[in-house]
Amino acid sequence: MDIINVSNLYVKYAARKKYNMAVNGVSLDIKEGESAAIAGESGCGKSTLASALLKLLPENAQVSGNVMLDGIDVFAAGEEQLRKIRGNTAGMIFQDPGASLNPLFSVKQQIEEAITAHFGKTEKEELKRKSLELLSDAGITDAQRVYNSYPHQLSGGLQQRVMAAIALSCGPKILIADEPTTALDVTVQAQIVELLKKLKEEHKLTLLLITHDLHLANALASRIIVMYAGKIAEDGAVKSAKTALHPYTAALFKIIPSLDSPKRHFEVIPGEVASAEHNGNFCAFSPRCPYADDRCRSEKPELKEVKPGHFVRCFYPGGKK
Amino acid sequence: MKRYILKRLLLAVPVLFGITLITFFIIHLTPGGFTAVNMQMDIRTSPDSIERMRHLYGLDKPVISQYIDWFGRTITFNFGESFIDHRPVLHKVAERLPATLLLNILSLALVFFFGVILGVISAVKRNTAVDKIITVFTFIGYSIPTFWLALILMLFVSVKAGLLPVSGMVSIDFDYMTLPQKIGDLLSHLVLPLIVTSIGGLAYISRFVKSGMVEALSQQYVRAAYAKGLSRKTVLYRSALKNSLLPVITLLGMSVPGLIGGSFIFETIFAWPGMGRLAYESALSFDYPVIMGVVTMGAVLTLLGNLAADIAYAAVDPRIRYK
Numbered sequence: 001m002d003i004i005n006v007s008n009l010y011v012k013y014a015a016r017k018k019y020n021m022a023v024n025g026v027s028l029d030i031k032e033g034e035s036a037a038i039a040g041e042s043g044c045g046k047s048t049l050a051s052a053l054l055k056l057l058p059e060n061a062q063v064s065g066n067v068m069l070d071g072i073d074v075f076a077a078g079e080e081q082l083r084k085i086r087g088n089t090a091g092m093i094f095q096d097p098g099a100s101l102n103p104l105f106s107v108k109q110q111i112e113e114a115i116t117a118h119f120g121k122t123e124k125e126e127l128k129r130k131s132l133e134l135l136s137d138a139g140i141t142d143a144q145r146v147y148n149s150y151p152h153q154l155s156g157g158l159q160q161r162v163m164a165a166i167a168l169s170c171g172p173k174i175l176i177a178d179e180p181t182t183a184l185d186v187t188v189q190a191q192i193v194e195l196l197k198k199l200k201e202e203h204k205l206t207l208l209l210i211t212h213d214l215h216l217a218n219a220l221a222s223r224i225i226v227m228y229a230g231k232i233a234e235d236g237a238v239k240s241a242k243t244a245l246h247p248y249t250a251a252l253f254k255i256i257p258s259l260d261s262p263k264r265h266f267e268v269i270p271g272e273v274a275s276a277e278h279n280g281n282f283c284a285f286s287p288r289c290p291y292a293d294d295r296c297r298s299e300k301p302e303l304k305e306v307k308p309g310h311f312v313r314c315f316y317p318g319g320k321k
Numbered sequence: 322m323k324r325y326i327l328k329r330l331l332l333a334v335p336v337l338f339g340i341t342l343i344t345f346f347i348i349h350l351t352p353g354g355f356t357a358v359n360m361q362m363d364i365r366t367s368p369d370s371i372e373r374m375r376h377l378y379g380l381d382k383p384v385i386s387q388y389i390d391w392f393g394r395t396i397t398f399n400f401g402e403s404f405i406d407h408r409p410v411l412h413k414v415a416e417r418l419p420a421t422l423l424l425n426i427l428s429l430a431l432v433f434f435f436g437v438i439l440g441v442i443s444a445v446k447r448n449t450a451v452d453k454i455i456t457v458f459t460f461i462g463y464s465i466p467t468f469w470l471a472l473i474l475m476l477f478v479s480v481k482a483g484l485l486p487v488s489g490m491v492s493i494d495f496d497y498m499t500l501p502q503k504i505g506d507l508l509s510h511l512v513l514p515l516i517v518t519s520i521g522g523l524a525y526i527s528r529f530v531k532s533g534m535v536e537a538l539s540q541q542y543v544r545a546a547y548a549k550g551l552s553r554k555t556v557l558y559r560s561a562l563k564n565s566l567l568p569v570i571t572l573l574g575m576s577v578p579g580l581i582g583g584s585f586i587f588e589t590i591f592a593w594p595g596m597g598r599l600a601y602e603s604a605l606s607f608d609y610p611v612i613m614g615v616v617t618m619g620a621v622l623t624l625l626g627n628l629a630a631d632i633a634y635a636a637v638d639p640r641i642r643y644k
Contacts, residue, residue: 056544079553087550094548099541103640104563113559114549150639166549 002068003174003206004030004053009065011048011057019062021276022048024230026065032173035200035207037217039252040227043273049227050178050210054086070173087118090174091167096183097159101151108147111135111166118170130169137202138165139195157188164195168203175199178210193219214252226252229284230276232303236310245306245317248285283314291316322642326632333624340620341395341613342388348604348612349384355404355607356380378404391613400617401610403603410614413599418581420490421588421595425580428515432522433573437566439523440530444565445557447535455527462524471517471590478513486510488592514591518584522576529572533565540564567638574630578623 011023023045030036038046051057053067055074067074070089077085086092094100102110111131116122122130128147135143138161151159160180167175177196181189197220200207209220217224218239226234226249234246241253248269255267271288283301286292295315303313356374360366375381379390394401400410443455479487486492492506537543538561546560547553585597596615603611635641 051544054548056547083550083552085550086548092545092548094541094545096541100545102542102546102560102564104567104638105560106639113551113555117549117551117555150643152640153643163545166545170550 001032002029003032003070004028004208005066005068006049006053007066009049009052009067010063011045011052012062013058014060014062021230022061023052024276024279026227026230026232028225028232028235030206030208032206033204034223035209035221036223036225037209037211037221038225038227039211039214039217040233041212041252041269041273043275044227045230045276046210046212046227047178050092050176050208053176053208054090054092055082056086056092083117087114087170087172089172090176091170091172092176092178093160093163093167093180095179097156097163098151098183100163101159103151106148106150107135107154107162110151111147111162111169114166114169131165134165134169135162137168138162138199139191140165155188156184157191160184160188160192161195164199168199171203172205174206174208175203176208176210179212180209181213181216182211189216196220213256214249215256224249229274231284232311232313233285234310234312234314235303236307236312238310245310245312246285246314247289247291247316251288285314322632322635325635326628329628329631333628337617337620337624341392341617344616345388345391345613346384348607348609349387351607353607354380355609358605358607359405391610395613395617400614403611404608405603405606405611410610413611414596414614414618417594417596417599420593421581421597424511424514424518424593424595425582427511428518428522429573429576429580431515431519432526433569436523436526437530437569439527441534441557441562441565443527443531444534444538459524459527462520463528465520467517467521468586468590470520471513471587474513474516475590485512488590490593514587514593517591518587526569526572530565530569533568534561537561537564563637567634570633570637571630574626574633577626577629578619581622582619 006026006028009023009026009028010021012019012021026045026049038049040046048057048061052061052063053069053074055067055077057063063075069085072081072085072089074082074085101107105113108128108131111134112127115127115130132143132147135146140146140158140161146154146158146162151162154162175196180196181192184192193216196207196209199205200220207220209217211217214224222237224234224236224238225232226238226246228248234244234249236245238244238249241250244250244253251269255269257266269288274284274287281300282298283289283292283296286296289296299315301313301315303311304317306312306317355378356371360371360374372381379387382390391401398411400414402409403413439455439459443452446452475487479485486509488510490507490510491503492498492510495503495506498506538557540561543556543561546556551560581596582600585601587593588595588597589601600612600615602608603615
């Protein structure tokens with residue numbers, strides 16, 4: 001059964017007399033227990049999509065389409081139902097854990113307010129026992145100290161672990177991780193990746209990872225959804241540039257710097273990121289695509305299933321030429 | 322924390338010393354002086370009697386030794402007596418203080434209470450009609466000349482409509498009233514001065530709280546709080562409000578000296594028997610002991626206010642508490 005079901009999602013942000021399109025018609029199904037990663041450059045709409053799943057969009061956002069989480073229509077949900085979706089159905093962790101924790105409240109307060117928000121008033125002892133259990137579950141060895149700390153007293157890695165503990169405090173089925181390692185040290189990144197793997201197994205979570213880092217996506221997810229200009233460009237089990245069917249995905253793999261590479265400069269994708277506004281009759285990636293021809297510049301490709309379970313929005317899957 | 326407070330208190334001593342020193346010199350070096358204003362206007366006064374007067378009050382000594390004398394007396398809480406009516410400075414201040422304190426504490430409470438409420442409403446209902454009405458109101462409140470507002474209110478509310486007393490703190494027959502009547506009389510005299518003294522501050526604080534709240538609401542932790550499944554009420558009034566009130570603590574600390582300072586303009590317009598007028602009158606007549614007494618008390622309160630604000634800050638913000 002599909003636990004996440006997005007159909008025809010459009011999100012635009014109102015800005016002085018016009019709208020900026022962020023998500024331009026995305027449909028997506030994610031099965032229970034699956035780990036999927038949404039990848040793409042900044043501005044491709046991946047974070048907007050993640051926020052839309054929990055209706056966490058800013059006030060100036062306008063949405064159309066449909067999002068179902070575990071059978072509940074998110075956009076039609078009232079405040080109380082929405083509260084249940086956030087926390088009980090899906091937990092979320094964010095990019096910068098230091099900014100995601102309220103600086104004026106202790107870890108104890110922030111984790112316990114999440115528990116009481118969903119389970120109602122709970123006895124003090126029970127709250128504490130539960131919080132400590134969640135913290136050690138999130139790989140924190142000195143849970144007691146962290147429990148009594150304030151966010152600024154913790155390292156970035158510990159802060160992200162606390163965020164994970166909070167996100168899982170109400171037993172969600174889905175964990176949405178929006179760039180969970182971006183603000184962290186490389187060594188800490190690896191630890192958080194291990195933690196997310198472990199939590200996914202132990203809690204039988206459906207994991208939705210939002211990232212610009214295809215390595216990270218591959219480390220955590222079996223399915224990669226690449227977005228470009230507010231649309232899905234490729235969706236499937238892509239492991240490397242060779243298995244990528246969309247030239248954009250291949251390019252994203254190629255620009256990852258490698259220590260073994262003899263090259264002394266970074267690869268880049270030429271040109272600018274297309275805005276999701278783009279509605280012309282051509283492929284949004286064609287201006288930057290090495291394989292683009294007249295057809296790409298005069299016709300709009302649709303998302304097609306090229307192999308079983310592998311979709312791509314390109315006339316020449318695999319960059320055949 | 323105790324060490325911090327002690328350190329701050331010790332540091333306050335040289336600051337206080339500096340404030341009094343500078344004030345003392347400015348007042349004593351101002352052209353004119355006590356004898357010039359109070360005696361030389363009268364052509365019958367002989368130079369000899371002026372000299373005797375200067376000697377009597379110690380004004381013939383060098384300013385520095387006058388300061389040392391004054392300082393020596395003041396640290397024993399002896400502020401001396403007024404040159405004009407020879408009543409102890411402390412008595413004169415004690416007489417005027419209640420009126421000023423009553424007006425200013427009420428005004429401060431009103432300003433912060435309603436300022437925070439208006440600011441929060443404005444931020445939460447941003448870009449709605451409610452927000453725009455509050456914005457217009459605060460804009461007018463902030464830019465209106467308060468002395469003019471005072472006169473207009475007196476004219477329309479008190480003189481033309483006769484709803485409230487024009488000026489003063491109590492009516493002439495106050496002493497013959499029963500207690501409830503006394504309270505009613507005092508309150509009716511308080512209304513206009515309170516409105517006039519509060520309106521500017523109210524506008525200021527509400528703008529301040531609004532921007533703090535808008536800023537807090539745009540923070541990632543607010544989004545994270547929603548993502549946890551907290552209700553809108555909890556997010557607004559627990560997660561965001563506390564953060565937006567941090568700067569207000571500083572403002573509150575800065576308002577403490579204003580509590581006894583009073584405002585000369587309002588006190589004169591409303592014939593309010595407060596500290597502002599006392600300070601002004603004594604400055605005009607070069608009544609050195611009274612001026613210095615008022616200044617010293619103001620300086621002490623300023624320093625204590627700042628200290629209190631810092632302590633309150635630490636109490637609210639763990640980032641300062643556990644440094």
